[in-house]
Amino acid sequence: MPDAPDILRLENLQVHFPGRGGVLDHILGRPSAAVRAVDGVDLAVRRGEIVAIVGESGSGKSTLGRVITKLIQPTGGRLLFDGDDVTSMKGFSALRPYRHRVQMIFQDAYQALNPRHTVFDIVAEPLRSLRLVTDHTQLTQRVRQSHAAAGLNPPEEFFARFPHELSGGQRQRVVIAGALAVAPDLIVADEPVSMLDVSIRAQILQVLMDLRQQRNMALLFITHDLPVAWLIADRIAVMYLGRVVETGTADDITFRPRHPYTVALRNATPHVRGHSDREKLPALKGEIPSAARIPNGCRFHPRCPLAFARCREDAPPTIEVGPEHTTACWLMK
Amino acid sequence: MTKLTAESRRHLRTQAIKSFLRRFLGHNGAWLGLLALAFFLVLAAMPGALVGPLQTAITATGDFLIPPSTQHLLGTDEIGRDVLNLIVHGARTSLTIALVSTVISLIVGITVGMTSGYYGGRIDAWLMRTTDFFFVIPSFVLALVITPVVLEVIGRGGDILGFRPSLFVIILVIGSTSWAFVARIVRSQTLSLRERQFVERARVVGTNDLNIMVHHLLPLLVPQVAANGALVVANAIYTETALSFLGLGDPLQPSWGTLLSLAERAGAASSGAWWYFGAPGLCVLIVSLGFVLVGNALDDTFNPRRRAIP
Numbered sequence: 001m002p003d004a005p006d007i008l009r010l011e012n013l014q015v016h017f018p019g020r021g022g023v024l025d026h027i028l029g030r031p032s033a034a035v036r037a038v039d040g041v042d043l044a045v046r047r048g049e050i051v052a053i054v055g056e057s058g059s060g061k062s063t064l065g066r067v068i069t070k071l072i073q074p075t076g077g078r079l080l081f082d083g084d085d086v087t088s089m090k091g092f093s094a095l096r097p098y099r100h101r102v103q104m105i106f107q108d109a110y111q112a113l114n115p116r117h118t119v120f121d122i123v124a125e126p127l128r129s130l131r132l133v134t135d136h137t138q139l140t141q142r143v144r145q146s147h148a149a150a151g152l153n154p155p156e157e158f159f160a161r162f163p164h165e166l167s168g169g170q171r172q173r174v175v176i177a178g179a180l181a182v183a184p185d186l187i188v189a190d191e192p193v194s195m196l197d198v199s200i201r202a203q204i205l206q207v208l209m210d211l212r213q214q215r216n217m218a219l220l221f222i223t224h225d226l227p228v229a230w231l232i233a234d235r236i237a238v239m240y241l242g243r244v245v246e247t248g249t250a251d252d253i254t255f256r257p258r259h260p261y262t263v264a265l266r267n268a269t270p271h272v273r274g275h276s277d278r279e280k281l282p283a284l285k286g287e288i289p290s291a292a293r294i295p296n297g298c299r300f301h302p303r304c305p306l307a308f309a310r311c312r313e314d315a316p317p318t319i320e321v322g323p324e325h326t327t328a329c330w331l332m333k
Numbered sequence: 334m335t336k337l338t339a340e341s342r343r344h345l346r347t348q349a350i351k352s353f354l355r356r357f358l359g360h361n362g363a364w365l366g367l368l369a370l371a372f373f374l375v376l377a378a379m380p381g382a383l384v385g386p387l388q389t390a391i392t393a394t395g396d397f398l399i400p401p402s403t404q405h406l407l408g409t410d411e412i413g414r415d416v417l418n419l420i421v422h423g424a425r426t427s428l429t430i431a432l433v434s435t436v437i438s439l440i441v442g443i444t445v446g447m448t449s450g451y452y453g454g455r456i457d458a459w460l461m462r463t464t465d466f467f468f469v470i471p472s473f474v475l476a477l478v479i480t481p482v483v484l485e486v487i488g489r490g491g492d493i494l495g496f497r498p499s500l501f502v503i504i505l506v507i508g509s510t511s512w513a514f515v516a517r518i519v520r521s522q523t524l525s526l527r528e529r530q531f532v533e534r535a536r537v538v539g540t541n542d543l544n545i546m547v548h549h550l551l552p553l554l555v556p557q558v559a560a561n562g563a564l565v566v567a568n569a570i571y572t573e574t575a576l577s578f579l580g581l582g583d584p585l586q587p588s589w590g591t592l593l594s595l596a597e598r599a600g601a602a603s604s605g606a607w608w609y610f611g612a613p614g615l616c617v618l619i620v621s622l623g624f625v626l627v628g629n630a631l632d633d634t635f636n637p638r639r640r641a642i643p
Contacts, residue, residue: 069537092541099539111530116552126538178538 007082007186007218008045008068014038014076015060015067019292033292037063039242040077042318045186048216050209052229052250054265055239058288061222064239065190068220069104070095082185100130103179107191109171113163120159123147123177130182142181149214150177151207169200176207186218187211193228205232226269230254235324238262241299242291248325258327260304298330306331357634366626369619377425387422387587388414398599398606408608411599419592420612426588428620430504431569437508438569439562442515443554447546449516450523461520468513476506476576499583503576507569514568515561522557526550556635563628567621574617589613 015038037060045051055061066072068079070089079087086098103126106112113122123143126132133139147155150173163171172192179187189208193201209232211217223229229236229250236253238246238261246259257263264284286303289295295302301311310330319332357363376383388394393413394405401408407416449460480502487498526532527550535545576582577590584591596602596610 071533071536092539096539099537104534104537106530106534108530112534114531114535114549117548125535125540129535129538129540129544175534178534182538 004046004048005083006044006080007047007049008043008220009080010041010043010064010068010077011080012077013041013043013064013067013074013079015063015072016075035290035292036242036294037291038067038074039291039294041239041242041244043237043244043247045218045220047185048212048218049235050212050219050221050233052221052223052233052236053239054223054226054229054236054253056224056265056288058241058291059239060242060291061224061239062190065104065188065220065222069102069188070098096130099126100132100182101185103182103184103187105172105175105179105187105189105192108195109168109175110163112175113171115163117162118159119152119161119163119166119174122163122174123181126178126182132182143177146177146181149180149207149211150174151203152177167200168196169203172196172200172204173207176204180211183215184217186220188220188222190222191224192221194223194225201228208232226254226265238265241288241294243299243328245300245329246325246327248322248327252322252325256325258321258325258332259300259329260306260331261300262327264305298328353634357630360630360633362626363630366623366630369623370627373424373428373616373620373623376421377428380421380425384415384418384421388418398601398604398609400606401608407612408606410595410609411601411606416592416608416612419587420589420616423587423589423592423613424616426500426586427570427573427590427617430500430507430573430588431566431620434504434507434511434569434573435562435566437504438512438515438565439558441508442512443519443551443558445512446516446519447523447550447554450520451527451542451546451550453524457520460516464513464516467510468517470510472506472510472572473576473579475510476502476581479506480581497583497586499581500586503573503581506576507572511565511568511572515558515565518557518561519554522554523550526553556631560628560632560635563624563631567624567628570617570621570624589617593617 014036017035017037019033019035039060041060041064043051043053053061053064063072067074070086073090074087077087078085081098081102089095089098117125120143123146124139127139127142133142143159144155147153147158152158152170152173158166158170158174163174166174172195176192187208192208193204196204205228208219208221212219219232221229221232226236230253233250235247236250237244238253238259240261246253246257246262248256253262254266257266261284267283284303289299289302297313298304298307298311298316301307304311308330314330316328316330316333318326318328320326321332380387386392393409394415395409395413397409397413398411399405399409405415405417407420409415410419445460445464449457449464480499483502484498492498492501532545532549535549540548573588574590574593577588578594578597580594582588582591582594584595587595590613592613593610596606596613599606599609601607601609
């Protein structure tokens, strides 16, 4: 796996939304600050690899998922897919080959399914829209295969059902089946299990892991849940306020975190008890700042229990602290 | 297997229709409205079979302005024509104008509203300013301007798409002034629908904008459009009556509005010929009330929590 070529590569990727200032700002002619949701992310996902992106709400991880699936345009940096620059690609027909290879799984499966469409139509929609199959027998065949791969058995039972007749887990399986129908190389999964019961969660995670095994499909798994990330991912990237602060193997991040933020995240999780020399760090105070007012220096310094003078002035570079383990923290210098 | 699927799908559909009808017909207003509309639709469908051909000054069967009697159930007008005969033939003209202009206004309104709401930004701004323009145009003034122009070009004889020129103008005028209302409603619905996640999913799976609008948004707009469409028809009947009353109707194909206009000119009100202006007036009232009742019942059925005030 470590030698596999990159399927997705983000280089200093940025998504800035134009800010909306208040009335007073407007009168005084002050420029309103842009919301820097994603602010310079470097990340690579290899073929057949599962990478988890972990972060609090507001860390920009969902925006990152939306920009990779081309629901929003990046405002800076580069987005490379399988070696091709797709940063500025847009428009329905230009994106067709990309849509064929990159699909998405949504957090709220109920919202992601049109209440008026049957399960068959939902799963067949990508095949029809991308015109991958034209005759009906072939379409039914592909839809049946996708159902089976997503664990909707027997497939025919579900064809004529409507989303509201399904359970939460089944709905998420329908979303997965729809994403699988085109046999993509990369699936972006935005919190796919956070709305599900714990008992259903494991089943859905198992489906996703099986798919990687069978189809060598890469998965970018966005979550706020470190244990889930550890369970499913090969590598984990920790995001804070629009930037990746630490990347490493799932075990390294979970049991040997180096960045104070990752340590705090880990300590906030009751189930995972690893070994770390910074076990005694105090819990995080306060909340993640607004992406429109990102602090100077290291963006984590206002909440960091170990911050010192340099953290307030300069942003730390990304430092290699081990094989496949990088962190952006001055303490590692 | 495929047969089974198709069957169970059909079953689901009949179930849905049944439950809809049960709730819809639970409203007393819906019953009244539907009965009234069915009655007038029958009149409009076969006026010739019910009361014979439209009477003219030459074929008039009665004396001038006689009150209702067994021979003339609704009396006669100032040139001896049977008012019942005129009313039944008027039903056809009035309902045709109302329904066709509603269809025009729904097609234009849905197209404009959905495009505007879905794309947003500059397209939205331009389309909505255009909508505002049509929103505030007084239909009477528009009709007064358009009618002579069209009649000059086409001539009074002949027909356009099966309508006599002046009827066609009225249909056009009503259609073009009432779509703005529909467009605004559709736009506001689209604005909230397009933020739903299934629209986002449709984009990720490669569905183009047109298909998103037709397959994802339109089916969810139907309830709103149906409920408001019934109100648009009622409004179209009012407008048609008013325009005809002002003399823009076609005397050779009289609508209820034209009859009211004739009654007014014949001095029916001051000479006590209440049947002459009462009959068409009551018809206008009943039909538009029928549409409003049906519209309200539809609105209640589709979203019981929100009551639209017409």
